Amino acid sequence: MTQEPPQMAKARASLASVYGFSAFRPGQEEILAAMLDGKDVLAVMPTGSGKSLCFQLPAIVRERLTLVVSPLIALMRGQAAQLRELGVEAASLNSSTEVEERQRIARSLRDRSLRLLYIAPERLLRADVLASLRDASIHCLAIDEAHCVSQWGHDFRPEYLRLREVVEALGGVQTVAVTATADGPTRSEIVAKLFVRKPQIYVRSFDRPNLFLAMRPKSNATRQLIDRLDAHRGESGVVYCASRRRTEELAEEFARIGRRALPYHAGLEHSVRAANHDAFLREDGCVICATIAFGMGIDKPDVRFVFHADMPSSIEAYYQEIGRAGRDGLPAEAFTLYSAGDMELRRRQIFESGATDERKRVEMAKLEDLVALCETARCRRQTLLGMFGEQSGPCGHCDVCQGAVRLIDGRIDAQKALSAVLRTSGRFFFGHLANILAGKTTAAVERYGHNQLKTFGVGKDRTPADWRGVLRQLQSAKLIDRDEDDRDRLIVTEEGRRVLRGEAPFALREDVVNAKARRSTRAAVESHDDDALLLAALKALRGAIAVAQKQPAYVIFPDRTLIEMAKARPAELDELSGLHGVGAVKLQKYGAAFLAVVRDHSHA
The missing domain is CATH 3.40.50.300 (P-loop containing nucleotide triphosphate hydrolases)
Structure with missing residues (x-):
């Protein structure tokens, strides 16, 4: 050997x-x-x-x-x-x-x-x-x-x-x-x-198997985020927002329902920003609401969730931002909200920037990858890894795999929407087209006489929000696209015309409510913990030491170490030294104090 x-x-x-x-x-x-x-x-x-x-x-x-x-x-x-x-x-x-x-x-x-x-x-x-x-x-x-x-x-x-x-x-x-x-x-x-x-x-593989990936179209974004927070009581997480104002609004809304939530963006006073950052690092269960553009430099291993209140700027930015969750290898969730407005804003930012045409083309390709991930009917992880050049099968561990998305025959709906695009000469975008299809008479619909079109109200069985989702999927599937010579005009592609003529099928993604997909990572982390009270006591001791030393709690011991401690219940220093993350220096500094907590609970 x-x-x-x-x-x-x-x-x-x-x-x-x-x-x-x-x-x-x-x-x-x-x-x-x-x-x-x-x-x-x-x-x-x-x-x-x-x-x-x-x-x-x-x-x-x-x-x-x-x-x-x-x-x-x-x-x-x-x-x-x-x-x-x-x-x-x-x-x-x-x-x-x-x-x-x-x-x-x-x-x-x-x-x-x-x-x-x-x-x-x-x-x-x-x-x-x-x-x-x-x-x-x-x-x-x-x-x-x-x-x-x-x-x-x-x-x-x-x-x-x-x-x-x-x-x-x-x-x-x-x-x-x-x-x-x-x-x-x-x-x-x-x-x-x-x-x-x-x-x-x-x-190495780009796969993060401990992350549960989920995406939903926006309906009531604040309500959707609050509902999602219910699965993360007592856990730390990050909510990314597209604007400074939104970070402050969401922090206030979360605080109103009893969560410890703080804003973080470049416009805050330095002392406030630093205090909020330190609170997030040192406190268990703190939620930070941050602007997407502002790098937080998070090295906190026990971030149990990263939510996006608005769609990220690119597939790379998305991967980087969700990477701040679950760095300790324990289960964590990445949940993203998106809308046609988010997509349109990002497109406008790209085309109105001073970048070269080549740079704009690259940025648009990255944006389209992200839109495709949002709208995919395939396994999220499989789709994401494919964008980084990796092949994989369905993961069984994302919202699509767990049944939060299903496919229906969407050919008739696609034909209705494609017809609306053609009958308005491609000069109107998703919000206006959705109102036409749903039969909603707005000032703009009346002004352009679009309430007289044959397609007006052909989709009364769906809401305008539903139709915006259908139109996004048509765009993601390349049935409609922007005219390369006139970016303010939608066109029906050749594949779209095949669907319109009934020569090709089209499967439509339909979001459904599925309680199983609304999982609690906290339950997954602690599901095998026989004594939640002991774990809480260990966290309390860690928190007290961290406050005294003005250190983040995870610097003393990460969650994984405390969870192992609560399960193993070590009685001696030798037993404690065998646990993950307990090196010689930490054993000497903290071993006796943590063993005392374990001993007190074991004899209780």
Whole structure:
């Protein structure tokens, strides 16, 4: 049997003693082996798969400094805090770093005790900062969120384009780039722009099997979100909104029904935004309502749900945003509301932007992918993975697979809607067409004489909202489209004309109420917990420690560790050390206190 290289053996031992993990997650071991062998690496791994450990562990094993470039201050602070709790010397250097902390970092750099230093790209590119780091004996440069280098991506950061200069300035230091979202073209762009040498490329599956995916057309959006929250009592989650005003409105509505809910957007006073962010990180059961455009840098592992009150901007943005749920691997839910208005607004934003025609074409293609995911009658996960180039069968674990969507023969409805498009010369969009089909006499319908059309009222059996859904599905199925030469005009495609003539079938998606799909992730997380009172007591102790130390609760112990603790009921430190996430430092700091809670409840 081939003997394991000493550094890899040390990495395996550190995984248990520092992190409290019994085994590597899929994909981590081969990436670590390449890094410990001195190779440059590009790793594309889904959120929650342990990307950060791939550059943290080599720094611990080698006892050398790794510089970590991250675009978000909150993310930097969170990861540095978690590492310090594990007994690893780590720090973050950014615009919010206090003078005393800067001095501590400078001392740690001089005495070579610092293992990981997190820094924003803007600060790293400053000549004075780069000059000071040249003398710090940096062994590795880790670039987090590497997709930010892509000008075609959803989260472009121009500062990332200059990071290759940093690699060269540091003498061609070993480089690792990690991201959760990078298709083939984006991976090529990352390699070309960030690396001075050809890296080893590792691409893990984009699948997040612990996420329950669900999407619904908007009817009463606020009511729909409140109903969905019922399955997540006592759980933390994020609700993304398209506007600052909407974040505040929803936070107020949720607070009115007794939920701890806070807004978060760039227009808030800095102190308010920071306080809301800290509350979300430190409190159990807090809901944050945030703008989609504002990156929150969430590294909280126990986010049990991510809701979209409005449709995201692209398929990549959707994947990135839902990735903030269930990072601990436990069940979580991603629920999205969408409407024709959302789609039209996004299209208008694309075409009215100052981007090149090629960029607009790329953005439109990404939007159409997202619309297709919203309107699909296939398994959501299967459809989503297909958009990232992966093939899979139905998952059995999304709203479509669980019966929240069914197919009916939609040929007659399609013919009615297509006829309405033709009879109005394609000059009117979904809201107006839906009123014609439903026979609703509005001022606009009367003004244009459309109440005299043969198609007026042919679909009285459906509401205007129903007809808007039918029209969206016709567009998603490419039976109707925008005229390339006149974006203000709808046309019936050749496939649409085949359906209109009765030469082709058309299956219509029909949303149905299905209580089984309205699952509780809380129940899934705690379904095997024999003592919910013990788990609550463990969470209370964790919360008290977190408040005293001004730390997020998950930095003390994540939910998964407390759930295992409540089930296993350890009586001795040795038993506690065998649980997930209990490393040597945390065992020494917190072991006795948590064992005391377990003992009290066991004797109660």
